[in-house]
Amino acid sequence: MTVMVRRFKTADVPAIERLNVRLATAGLPHRVGHEDSRRSEERRLDKESIVQRLYVAAAGEEIRGGIWLREQLFWSAGRSVRVGWTVYPVAESLIDGKAAGVPASLLFSLLRQQPYLMALGMGGHAGPFAKILAAARWAGSSLPFFFHLRHPSRVLRHLAYARTTRLRRTVADCLAASGVAWTANKLLAGVRAAMRGGRARQFTYAVVDRFDSWADEHWERCRDSYGFIAARDSRALNALYPEGFRCLTRLRVQHSGRDVGWICARSINALGTRLERHFGGLRVGILTDGLAQPGDATGVMEAGFRYLVDEDVDLIVTYQSHPAWCAAASDIGLMRGPSNCAFYRSPAVEALLTRAAADNRHCHLTRSDGDGPEPV
Amino acid sequence: MSVDPRLQAVFEAVFGREASQLSEQDSPATIESWDSLNHVYLVLALEAEFGVQFDAEEIANLISVGAIQRRLESASGSSPARAAS
Known part of the structure; x- marks a missing residue:
C-alpha cells in the first residue's frame, strides 16, 4: 500500500x-x-x-x-x-x-x-529522531545545561541519575551523610558570589500575571542584540505562558526603576508529576525563559535565582544557548552539566545562525523553545 | 530481473555484508539493519550515486530493492546505470 x-x-x-x-x-x-x-x-x-x-x-x-x-x-x-x-x-x-x-x-x-525547520530535545543525540536528523546532515549541537544544588544532601538522595547504579547510590549516600557535598557546595557558591560583586543584586523583580506593553517595548529594544531569537513580544509570551499555567511565575525585572528584562521561573514539587521520574520528591526550580540585553543577563538571571531561593527549591536548573546567558548562569553560581537536550536545524536555519554569528550575534534558545514549557 | 551492480554497491555500502547477495525481493523484512535511520542513509546514498532526487512522499515507498530499482529505471528511462549518465 x-x-x-x-x-x-x-x-x-x-x-x-x-x-x-x-x-x-x-x-x-x-x-x-x-x-x-x-x-x-x-x-x-x-x-x-x-x-x-x-x-x-x-x-x-x-x-x-x-x-x-x-x-x-x-x-x-x-x-x-x-x-x-x-x-x-x-x-x-x-x-x-x-x-x-x-x-x-x-x-x-x-x-x-x-525550509526553516528545527528540532529540540529528543532525549539527546542518541534518540532515534536525532539520529535521523544527523543522518539527513542537519547541523546539531546540545543546548547547554546548568544546575545549582541548594540542598545537596536531599538532591543526592532523590535524583534518579545519582541512583542508577549501586556505585552511584553508595557514593551519593556517603556524600549526603558526611556533609561533604553541603560544604563543597557552600564553598563554591561563596567563591562565585564574591567574584560576581554586588551589581546583580541591585536588580529588583516584581511578579506579574501577564506580559503587557512594557514587554513589547523591551522586546523591541532587545531583539537586535540577538542573531536568532523567537518572537518574545507580549502576544507571543502570553500564548506561551498563559495565565493559569501551573507552577510558572513571570518576573518583571528592573534596575534603578527601569525595565531591564523579565524571567520566567518555575517551582515544581516533582512528586506526582512527570518530573518525578528524574527528580523523585525534590522541589525543582527551573529558570525556563528570559529576555534582557546580553549585558543585563546576569542581573536578570540572578533575580530569577533569588525568587527560586525564596521558594526554597532543592535545585535550580536552566538551559541556555546564548553566550551571555551561559556566562550569566556561571556568574550566579550554576555549574554546567551534561545536556540531554539536542538542537538540530535544517541547512536554511544553519545559514541564518552562521551569518548572525559572523556579526557576533548569537542564537538565544531556552528549554521553552521547541515544544514549549512542559506542563506539570 | 537482476539487481543493478551500482545499486548492489550502494546497498553494501549502507548495510554491509547483510546486503551482499541482493534480490529484488529484499526489504526490511530480510535485511535486519534496514531501519528508519539506515533508510535515510540509503536514500541519500542513492541520490548521490544516481543523481536523482526523490520526492518526500515516495521515500516511504522505496521499501524494497525491486521498488527502488523500478524507480531508478523510470528516472533513467531504462537501467539504473543510466540514471546518472
Whole structure:
C-alpha cells in the first residue's frame, strides 16, 4: 500500500487510534495525537503567535505515523522569519520494518512545507529522531545545561541519575551523610558570589500575571542584540505562558526603576508529576525563559535565582544557548552539566545562525523553545 | 530481473555484508539493519550515486530493492546505470 504524507483530517482519528493501539500493544509509550476537530478555521501566524499542525503518513485506510509542525516567528538580522519546529514524530517503523521509510518521508515533507525547520530535545543525540536528523546532515549541537544544588544532601538522595547504579547510590549516600557535598557546595557558591560583586543584586523583580506593553517595548529594544531569537513580544509570551499555567511565575525585572528584562521561573514539587521520574520528591526550580540585553543577563538571571531561593527549591536548573546567558548562569553560581537536550536545524536555519554569528550575534534558545514549557 | 551492480554497491555500502547477495525481493523484512535511520542513509546514498532526487512522499515507498530499482529505471528511462549518465 502506497504511503502518502498529508495534512491531518478529522476522519483520520480512528486510524490514528488504531496506530496508537498497535504501538501500545508492542509496549511502546509513544502515540500520535490529533488536532482539535471542533476547530474549523485554519490557524495562521498573523492571527496567532504559535501555530501547530499535524501531518500524517497515510497508507490506504491506515495511518503509519505522524509529526507536528509547530510554527512561530523568529527575529534574525533585522527581520521576522517564520520558522518551524518538528514536534512529537512517531512512526510505525518502531514496530514494523515495512514502515522504515516513514520517518524520513515525514521529515522531508515537513521540510518542503517549511525550509526553516528545527528540532529540540529528543532525549539527546542518541534518540532515534536525532539520529535521523544527523543522518539527513542537519547541523546539531546540545543546548547547554546548568544546575545549582541548594540542598545537596536531599538532591543526592532523590535524583534518579545519582541512583542508577549501586556505585552511584553508595557514593551519593556517603556524600549526603558526611556533609561533604553541603560544604563543597557552600564553598563554591561563596567563591562565585564574591567574584560576581554586588551589581546583580541591585536588580529588583516584581511578579506579574501577564506580559503587557512594557514587554513589547523591551522586546523591541532587545531583539537586535540577538542573531536568532523567537518572537518574545507580549502576544507571543502570553500564548506561551498563559495565565493559569501551573507552577510558572513571570518576573518583571528592573534596575534603578527601569525595565531591564523579565524571567520566567518555575517551582515544581516533582512528586506526582512527570518530573518525578528524574527528580523523585525534590522541589525543582527551573529558570525556563528570559529576555534582557546580553549585558543585563546576569542581573536578570540572578533575580530569577533569588525568587527560586525564596521558594526554597532543592535545585535550580536552566538551559541556555546564548553566550551571555551561559556566562550569566556561571556568574550566579550554576555549574554546567551534561545536556540531554539536542538542537538540530535544517541547512536554511544553519545559514541564518552562521551569518548572525559572523556579526557576533548569537542564537538565544531556552528549554521553552521547541515544544514549549512542559506542563506539570 | 537482476539487481543493478551500482545499486548492489550502494546497498553494501549502507548495510554491509547483510546486503551482499541482493534480490529484488529484499526489504526490511530480510535485511535486519534496514531501519528508519539506515533508510535515510540509503536514500541519500542513492541520490548521490544516481543523481536523482526523490520526492518526500515516495521515500516511504522505496521499501524494497525491486521498488527502488523500478524507480531508478523510470528516472533513467531504462537501467539504473543510466540514471546518472
